[in-house]
Amino acid sequence: MRYTGARIILECLKEQGVDTIFGYPGGAVLNIYDELHSFKGINHIRTAHEQAAAHAADGYARVTGKVGVCIATSGPGATNLITGITNAYMDSVPMVFITGQVPTTLIGKDSFQEVDILGITIPITKHNFMVKKIEDLASIIRKAFYIAKKGRPGPVLIDIPKDITSEVGDFCNEKPKEPVKNSINEEEINSALELISKSKKPVIVIGGGCNISNSQKELVEFQNKLKCPVCSTMMGLGSFDGNHPMFTGMLGMHGTLASNKCIRESDLIIAVGARFSDRVISNADTFAKNTNVIHIDIDEAEVCKNIKATSWIIGNVSDVLKKLDSELKERKENEWTEFISNLIKKERRKTLKVNPKNSVNPVYLIKKLYEFTKGEAIITTEVGQNQIWATQGYTFKNPKTFISSGGLGAMGYGFGASIGASIAKNKPIFNISGDGSFKMNCNELATVVEYNIPIKIIVLNNGVLGMVRQWQKLFYQKRFSQTTFKRKIDFAKIGEAYGVLGIRINTNEEIEEALKKAIQHNGPVVVDCFVDKDTMALPIVPPGANIEDIMILD
Template sequence: MTVATAFKDAPATAPQSGARLLVSTLERLGVEVVFGYPGGAIMPVYDALTGSSLKHILVRHEQGAAFAADAWARATGKVGVCMATSGPGATNLITGIANAMMDSVPMVCITGNVSTAVMGTDAFQEIDILGVTLPIVKHSWIVRNPADVPAVIEEAFHVARSGRPGPVLVDLPKDVQVGMTADPYGFSIPNTTAELDWAAIAEAEALIRQAARPLLYVGGGVKIAGATEALRDLAGRTGIPVVSTLNALGSVRTDAHGYLGMLGMHGTRAANEAVQESDLLIVLGARFDDRATGKLNEFAPFARVVHFDVDPAEVGKLRATHVPVIGDLKAGIEALNPGPLAIQPWAERCTRNAATNAYRYDAPGEGVYAPALLNELSLQAGDSFVAACDVGQHQMWVAQHCAFTRPEAHLTSGGLGAMGYGLPAGMGAKLARPDAHVVTVSGDGSFMMNIQELATLRRYGIALKIVLLDNSSLGLVRQWQELFFEQNYSEVDLSDNPDFVVVAQAFGIEAFRVDARDQVSDGIARLLDARGPCLMHVLIDPKENVWPLVPPGKNNAEMMHGDSRFEGDM
């Protein structure tokens, strides 16, 4: 990317501190909400926040600030903003920054630091946060002159949201925050629009016309590019079946004709078998993640690849590409017009397979069946449903069984798989979309990692709904120990969990328990109808597993089901 040259605003303004310039620049850029936690090295910025138009949300741990800003960005399509002080405040942001980097989420992280005069002396709460975060940001800055603050912040927002989005970091030494300047600099936004590669588009169209078994393989880049409608139009015009990665759920409605579901380790049988039989993969903003491909050298063994992506580093990185189409994903999908295709037998076979292998919710027993509960939850919530999901078995059940009508309705830590994401993410999403049915779905392991944010919900009256699936264990780890470690259940027992209903009530949050199947419908209705934040504590069978499952070292057609048999015949 070409970095534009900063220019001086004219005429000179009255002297302002670097902290005041930071706040006024954020206001001018349209920032509405900032998530953060104050401390000594960023105190001048917090002093400048007073009286501004920015709504600051005081989280109870800096990791919560990063996750909440991440979810705000995913829910709105805007840049999320979080801030923290130096030292432990800055390092507590790191997991959230890495999460945003892995899932290409635009986020500006602002940290305070010790004054430049004492940098490098191991001053109190000094940390080289630039050095620590170099591998997990798109770009980073340390500001050494108060006059540079506007230009750096403007450039930071540009870098965060342009091309393949991601997190950036701006480090503000304390003397820069308090330093005065009457002549601040601004930033000239460079023109980074790339022309479409029409020759590549024509090659892609030719391959699609030749294919007998084409498949649209949709990744999270479609949502990021704002290309959801373009994708749906392409699928409707061509009749090409569609499979989705975890981060692309909702890009095609889950009830759409021709949609086969999520592919990969816990994907649907219809999706995985279609990939393995396909003779052409049309990859749209996906990166061939290992959880999606299974055994890579046996993934889609008969398929040629057309790969659309804004990031050239992803094209050909893991799978040879026959036609790369580099550039704006939305423009590329809109330009793709292969004409009428003779693929009806293939499309009908895929649709029949999806219907034959559709999930069932009539599991025996009187206990709560988590997949059925989550399916009903999404249907009761309707088109306004937004799931902010933690990591574990419940994450996979949400992906498999919830109905999604748009990609912004599914928020989860995809690439990093960070436990503790769900509660602060739900908080950020609900602030971004106050009229939606935003529901955090968590497990008892994940929930304990950022449980302190219940206090943030209470303080600001954030009407987040929480479904806490409690199996008194680290369920996904336990499942793998059962299947692949000879049932050696090492350090997965969480049977000494607190009473989560009592804990939530102690935070001032409405809470109740569901432990039988006949309580589920009424429990969901009570949860969704609650006026403020509410937690539904759901007890489920500790032995329940997520099915199907592609075991490690196997290809996506070799799926294990509930009877623990490999079913690899095609």
């Protein structure tokens, strides 16, 4: 068949199993949007801003495991994607970004809305392409999808000049090429098994790679064989049942006492799909200094990058765990099991202070949300205190139910991600936001109203840039420079202005009724919650301190 370049793009997307794309039209992609007007089989969601389109495609990819697709025009359309591309790169999300470009005859002439998006995105993509000939278009799109999925997933960008989309070329459907998994090195397996056999106090640390590889079943069997504790990085939450009796909770700067003490007392750390970021290890010079480390990861570049590993296994996390599970003998419960069990019981017996009564306790609110949803909801978050409160208040039982910006820490991510997640799952999604983050993306209220996307946005409104202010309080002698807003905004009224149901919560006593109302409403909701500006996300590890030196402050 002979099609225009615009039609070839859409045919290739359909061929790759794409049913939903996110984007924003503009001059350099007009031919694509014109073709999309009558094209069957692909749903397009137009966001209010290209950055939200990138985050929406990201959220869609995370909850489905499919490649997310986002499209934007040249110049500012392309540059507005940069934060979303970087976020996907840092968190290993498979995505294909398609950007329009000025016609090939105008490239390099500082033409209207011309930007060297290839040069800009080299450091933040797995690969990027410019299509210079119509004959190369289909093969480049197919390569982009293959690269995005191969090995450690990540974003790929395709820049397409406008004249390529109007030219006519040959097209023939092909079956999508699936990446071949690398074989697992037997010597690496044997080395790890030897360390495990000698260990008396092992601990499993799970990371984002466990969610990406769908390894929940293998993790459960692995833990059952070792009878050891499991702690999680933020990105690993949900890949192991948070209610499991040997789950110690989140590790690191905002982690639990049980997790951090568990790391300190162990003689073997088995890191599964985790990269040992600074928020997890805090002080690399002291973290697990006298402890053996087995590092399991699909990306060899992560091994010994932040923490020296004693042994490692390179491969898909799920496949590696299957191999180890088949070789391991089941242990009996022992003193280490009992020690950890007591730690966890002590952690879970902690009573939550719900005071002060003249404002909302954010962790209490999120715990109530967990009760109402029975832990079955998908939670997206922005970045800051709201993100930490979400991890502390909600117990994640299932994989791919906690969606947040981990490596980049991008404020404004959660709302866009919730749009993509809700479209993918056709169900309400709860986005936990701070007022600072919500100011960055509240224009997307227009998107959820237009498409009637039933997202429930919980704004923890404390009138400050909470996490930055918290650090100023703890480490900068309370010099609150540019972190306090002069007045609190009524976000419920902003929601109503867009046509969204707005609900206001001022005290803990109002939480249950408000959540019931939000959940029962068949459409988007903004729940504006008054939070005291001095409420902190605790515990916290001081910068550069040992990971077990957690500060508990009132």
